Amino acid sequence: MKFRIKLKIGKESLGYAAFAAVALIFFLYLRFPGDIFARYAISSLSAMNPDAILLIGDIRPGIPPGIRFKNIVLGFRDNPLATLQAETIITTPGYGALMKGRTAIFLTAAGYGGTVKGELGTSRFLSLQGPISARMTLDGLTMEKIGYLKERLGRQITGKLKGALNYSGNPQAPAAGSGNIDLTLSNGSYPLQENIMGFDRLDFKNVEARIILKNGILTINKLNLTGDKINASLSGDITLNNDNINSSRINLTCTLEATGQTRKLSMALTGVISNPTIRYM
Numbered sequence: 444m445k446f447r448i449k450l451k452i453g454k455e456s457l458g459y460a461a462f463a464a465v466a467l468i469f470f471l472y473l474r475f476p477g478d479i480f481a482r483y484a485i486s487s488l489s490a491m492n493p494d495a496i497l498l499i500g501d502i503r504p505g506i507p508p509g510i511r512f513k514n515i516v517l518g519f520r521d522n523p524l525a526t527l528q529a530e531t532i533i534t535t536p537g538y539g540a541l542m543k544g545r546t547a548i549f550l551t552a553a554g555y556g557g558t559v560k561g562e563l564g565t566s567r568f569l570s571l572q573g574p575i576s577a578r579m580t581l582d583g584l585t586m587e588k589i590g591y592l593k594e595r596l597g598r599q600i601t602g603k604l605k606g607a608l609n610y611s612g613n614p615q616a617p618a619a620g621s622g623n624i625d626l627t628l629s630n631g632s633y634p635l636q637e638n639i640m641g642f643d644r645l646d647f648k649n650v651e652a653r654i655i656l657k658n659g660i661l662t663i664n665k666l667n668l669t670g671d672k673i674n675a676s677l678s679g680d681i682t683l684n685n686d687n688i689n690s691s692r693i694n695l696t697c698t699l700e701a702t703g704q705t706r707k708l709s710m711a712l713t714g715v716i717s718n719p720t721i722r723y724m
Contacts, residue, residue, distance in 0.1 A: 484512075490572050491614035494520045509535035525594035529554035540564060557583030557604070576611040577622075586631060595688065597717070602631020602647070610656070618683035624654040633668075637721075640699055640708055646670050659683050663695070675699045681716070689717035696724075 485497045500514025512534070517527040529552045537547025547564040561579030565572070584604040586592065593599050605627050612620015628650040635643055647670040655662045659682065666677040679695035695712040714720040 555588045556585040602628045
């Protein structure tokens with residue numbers, strides 16, 4: 444008899460606890476201090492990159508425990524039109540890292556018709572300042588929707604992008620970090636600055652790239668383009684300029700070959716990204 448009474452009380456206690464938990468979550472949702480989190484996100488980004496400007500449309504708590512950002516725009520003072528945007532970003536903390544005195548944030552973003560998933564971490568507790576490590580995967584991003592790339596590269600690239608990125612370094616001097624990028628771009632085009640072999644753009648079915656960052660140098664180990672009318676390959680180094688990416692020096696070799704023809708053209712590209720010098724080989 445006593446055992447039954449205790450069991451009944453136990454069930455009631457569990458019911459009260461569950462009700463209290465739901466009520467607490469509901470209360471936190473209604474009273475969520477979105478402005479505080481917005482200010483923290485903006486100040487953290489400003490500490491990492493003083494030239495960055497972050498706009499957030501709305502912030503709400505997420506389930507499982509985390510924070511949901513909506514209508515995010517990331518801009519830069521040196522080029523206001525070069526923006527990155529996301530419809531939503533959902534972040535959750537890495538509890539295991541926090542227990543070890545580090546900071547880790549997992550995120551899932553939706554935008555440009557695709558998704559970005561990743562992890563951002565530092566060796567500091569509850570801080571994103573200083574050296575960071577980042578891992579990200581991209582899937583189904585529509586290139587022509589990304590205004591940042593159009594403004595930075597000065598041309599409209601089209602296609603669907605997927606790939607993976609790994610990076611470690613200081614956001615205040617990103618070129619000094621290290622990492623690698625593997626990308627695949629499908630069914631698009633790349634405009635040329637001048638007509639080459641009768642082509643003013645490279646229409647492609649597939650582009651595969653493997654890029655390494657080390658000691659301020661981007662090494663393009665592989666960049667192969669295949670299309671119905673032309674195939675191309677590119678390799679070489681880009682010495683990054685932290686202050687102005689367009690002034691980064693290039694030392695690249697490119698080969699173009701018209702499909703089904705004997706025409707083949709090789710060239711060396713030197714100078715800077717914004718104004719390369721082409722020497723035919």
